[in-house]
Amino acid sequence: xxxxxxxxxxxxxxxxxxxxxxxxxxxxxxxxxxxxxxxxxxxxxxxxxxxxxxxxxxxxxxxxxxxxxxxxxxxxxxxxxxxxxxxxxxxxxxxxxxxxxxxxxxxxxxxxxxxxxxxxxxxxxxxxxxxxxxxxxxxxxxxxxxxxxxxxxxxxxxxxxxxxxxxxxxxxxxxxxxxxxxxxxxxxxxxxxxxxxxxxxxxxxxxxxxxxxxxxxxxxx
Amino acid sequence: xxxxxxxxxxxxxxxxxxxxxxxxxxxxxxxxxxxxxxxxxxxxxxxxxxxxxxxxxxxxxxxxxxxxxxxxxxxxxxxxxxxxxxxxxxxxxxxxxxxxxxxxxxxxxxxxxxxxxxxxxxxxxxxxxxxxxxxxxxxxxxxxxxxxxxxxxxxxxxxxxxxxxxxxxxxxxxxxxxxxxxxxxxxxxxxxxxxxxxxxxxxxxxxxxxxxxxxxxxxxx
DNA sequence: TGCAGATGTGCAGTCCCTGCAGTATGTGCG
DNA sequence: CGCACATACTGCAGGGACTGCACATCTGCA
Numbered sequence: 001x002x003x004x005x006x007x008x009x010x011x012x013x014x015x016x017x018x019x020x021x022x023x024x025x026x027x028x029x030x031x032x033x034x035x036x037x038x039x040x041x042x043x044x045x046x047x048x049x050x051x052x053x054x055x056x057x058x059x060x061x062x063x064x065x066x067x068x069x070x071x072x073x074x075x076x077x078x079x080x081x082x083x084x085x086x087x088x089x090x091x092x093x094x095x096x097x098x099x100x101x102x103x104x105x106x107x108x109x110x111x112x113x114x115x116x117x118x119x120x121x122x123x124x125x126x127x128x129x130x131x132x133x134x135x136x137x138x139x140x141x142x143x144x145x146x147x148x149x150x151x152x153x154x155x156x157x158x159x160x161x162x163x164x165x166x167x168x169x170x171x172x173x174x175x176x177x178x179x180x181x182x183x184x185x186x187x188x189x190x191x192x193x194x195x196x197x198x199x200x201x202x203x204x205x206x207x208x209x210x211x212x213x214x215x216x217x218x219x220x221x
Numbered sequence: 222x223x224x225x226x227x228x229x230x231x232x233x234x235x236x237x238x239x240x241x242x243x244x245x246x247x248x249x250x251x252x253x254x255x256x257x258x259x260x261x262x263x264x265x266x267x268x269x270x271x272x273x274x275x276x277x278x279x280x281x282x283x284x285x286x287x288x289x290x291x292x293x294x295x296x297x298x299x300x301x302x303x304x305x306x307x308x309x310x311x312x313x314x315x316x317x318x319x320x321x322x323x324x325x326x327x328x329x330x331x332x333x334x335x336x337x338x339x340x341x342x343x344x345x346x347x348x349x350x351x352x353x354x355x356x357x358x359x360x361x362x363x364x365x366x367x368x369x370x371x372x373x374x375x376x377x378x379x380x381x382x383x384x385x386x387x388x389x390x391x392x393x394x395x396x397x398x399x400x401x402x403x404x405x406x407x408x409x410x411x412x413x414x415x416x417x418x419x420x421x422x423x424x425x426x427x428x429x430x431x432x433x434x435x436x437x438x439x440x441x442x
Numbered sequence: 443t444g445c446a447g448a449t450g451t452g453c454a455g456t457c458c459c460t461g462c463a464g465t466a467t468g469t470g471c472g
Numbered sequence: 473c474g475c476a477c478a479t480a481c482t483g484c485a486g487g488g489a490c491t492g493c494a495c496a497t498c499t500g501c502a
Contacts, residue, residue: 023469051456051457062481064481099431140356143356175396179385273490
């Protein structure tokens with residue numbers, strides 16, 4: 001047994017939002033225990049080596065039950081449940097003032113800052129650094145976050161479906177975050193993720209500032 | 222039998238690059254036949270419903286052989302082989318003049334233009350429109366293309382490993398392409414992908430142009 | 443023609459994931 | 473408290489993806 005209840009409880013203490021009842025709490029505990037056990041197994045054995053059966057034995061549930069909590073084995077490692085996404089959407093929506101891109105990058109910047117403070121995210125990023133082949137399997141998470149951002153940007157203006165500018169802002173912010181994370185993973189001894197994010201953001205802004213209008217192919221300087 | 226040799230031959234005639242020998246040609250033919258059969262099966266039955274065994278029967282190879290051509294069932298639908306990626310890298314590398322972002326967006330713009338002309342890409346996009354749940358499964362393709370772009374940008378300046386600005390430019394260009402594709406899929410009757418791409422690119426540039434310097438949170442007017 | 447390397451194939455096996463049916467546990471109400 | 477209801481948990485059976493291994497076949501080259 002690798003993951004213990006102690007580990008689980010320490011992982012994201014304080015993230016306990018509302019407690020709608022014992023059933024919900026137990027479900028949340030099981031969810032986190034599975035995630036924690038999976039992260040530990042993946043760290044020790046490798047992401048491809050651990051099996052669903054193993055982490056189910058770690059948290060003492062039936063293998064069949066695993067798939068009542070997560071749609072796939074991959075999903076347990078990098079998981080953003082609907083509540084977290086909705087919270088992110090709300091955070092963007094409530095950020096009044098400034099352009100959509102300003103709001104999106106502000107929220108994403110705080111997200112980058114949280115990467116090192118959240119224990120779970122730290123473990124996930126360490127795993128990602130050790131096994132770069134996981135990049136592809138978590139791309140859908142980035143897409144989900146991007147959609148949540150775009151939804152928040154739309155809600156900020158009273159709309160229910162994101163406009164093109166909202167999608168552009170969300171995609172740009174996420175692209176910045178992705179590059180920042182990659183750069184930080186490549187050089188963990190360098191600046192913290194928040195600083196890297198701001199650096200990348202400035203570089204992106206400068207790059208677009210000197211961009212000639214498109215449509216005519218390669219135009220001179 | 223759904224996919225026929227005729228379909229296969231007509232799919233991307235003219236893409237026959239060098240013919241290094243009968244063995245290579247036969248391998249390429251099998252590869253394309255598998256891809257074509259898979260696309261047709263996915264279109265008719267749905268991406269989750271068709272089996273490897275079926276498309277292997279279509280092109281008359283052993284199921285075991287399938288995994289000598291593709292690493293997974295998902296890979297056969299949206300496939301960029303190493304040669305195509307290397308070609309893309311070269312295209313970026315040979316595009317002299319202008320900033321990295323200008324070079325990247327120029328190449329990506331041509332790529333967007335080719336989306337409607339290439340029969341294979343057309344079939345892939347139609348499949349993507351009919352089954353949006355595939356978005357997540359092809360994210361690694363976008364990542365691979367992004368890496369190829371960054372590599373080309375580095376090579377353009379004589380470097381062998383992309384610098385941060387190269388990664389930023391590649392990520393930005395791919396983010397623009399991704400948004401453009403999504404928008405075009407949502408409204409196929411609208412402008413062609415190339416026009417949508419240029420539109421999204423301008424919107425991204427404008428968004429960054431009015432972006433306040435990061436680090437102080439929301440300080441907009 | 444003969445050799446070396448690459449490719450195709452069959453087999454056995456592991457693991458992911460699913461539908462179904464039955465049981466246990468938490469929840470709300472009289 | 474006791475009862476009905478809603479969820480969650482579990483075992484079972486099965487399909488299908490994917491792999492390692494050994495062997496057959498084919499191609500390029502001398």
